[in-house]
Amino acid sequence: MIKTRFPAILLAGVVTVCGLCGCGDGRAKQPQGKPEVSGKGTVSLTLWGAEEDAALLDELVAGFTARYAGEAEFDITVEYQGESNCKNALFGVIDDGPDVFTFADDQLRVMVAAGVLAPVENQAKVLADNIEAACEAASVNGVMYAYPMTADNGYFLYYNKAYLSDEDVKTLDGILRVAAANGKYFMMDWSSGWYLYSFFGETGLTVGLNPDGVSNACNWNAADTEITGVDVAKGMLAVAQSGALDAAGLFADKVKDGTAIAGVSGVWDSNLVAEIWGENYGAAKLPTYTCGGKQVQMSSFAG
Secondary structure (H helix, E strand, O other), X not given: OOOOOOOOEEEEEEOOOOOOOOOOOOOOOOOOOOOOOOOOOEEEEEEEEOHHHHHHHHHHHHHHHHHOOOOOEEEEEEEEOOHHHHHHHHHHOOOOOOOEEOOOHHHHHHHHHHOOOOOOOOHHHHHHXXXXXXXXXXXXXXXXXXXEEEEEEOOEEEEEOOOOOOXXXXXXXXXXXXXXXXXXXXEOOOOOHHHHHHHOOOOOOOEEEOOOOOOEEEOOOOOOOOOOXXXXXXXXXXXXXXXXXXXXXXXXXXXXOOOEEEEEEOHHHHHHHHHHHHHHEEEEOOOEEEEOOEEEEOOOOOO
């Protein structure tokens, strides 16, 4: 077990394509219990969080120290560690890890299976204070192992209205056509199964957890389904061959240098995109794409 003085806080991503949701009262929750004070009256804590959340982390530290003012001196170290790679970083320092850390909900089951998280003690109150979906994302088999902070870990389509109309962004074919005609790109990370799932999610092909709660089972190799995995692969190949897909760079970087006019990302890029595109800043659900001879809706995650 990881030795922690305070329970972990779960940060589970961003705005979902199908709807907007968040914590019940919009405030980050403070760790439960009182600080463990050393003989010298000093509490030493290490906090991990994403660099883009620096202002929030500072606010949490200030709120925590104010809450326990007069009870101890505090030595709190904030280290920047992105939620997407928290599990791997944590497993690398399992005996000397942080006291409080944020991570994306898709890492929860592996952390629980590895025994690095203990159940949250005040589950009834946490359930009452937060939306159901956020609590489910912080739980395994009905037991909560982390505190939900947000319910915004999905992704959607950003587009530049100077180039793309509301009609264009309904289909990926339309986006790629406009991008190619203007020597620009549609951005999407194809190195991550989290993003690539969007091509499979609405095809009728299935993926889910095995009874062990950790490993996956899917039928994407099935040959008797209406849409097969081969159909999806062919659809993706057509997108790749369009000449207007950039699947290697970072969406934020390509928005900055002006080469991207659309891309798949989440609210973590919203401030940047709004600042650069200004009045041409647009966002919408993911488009449909051509698969198996018809238009299939791309899908996202809620976390």
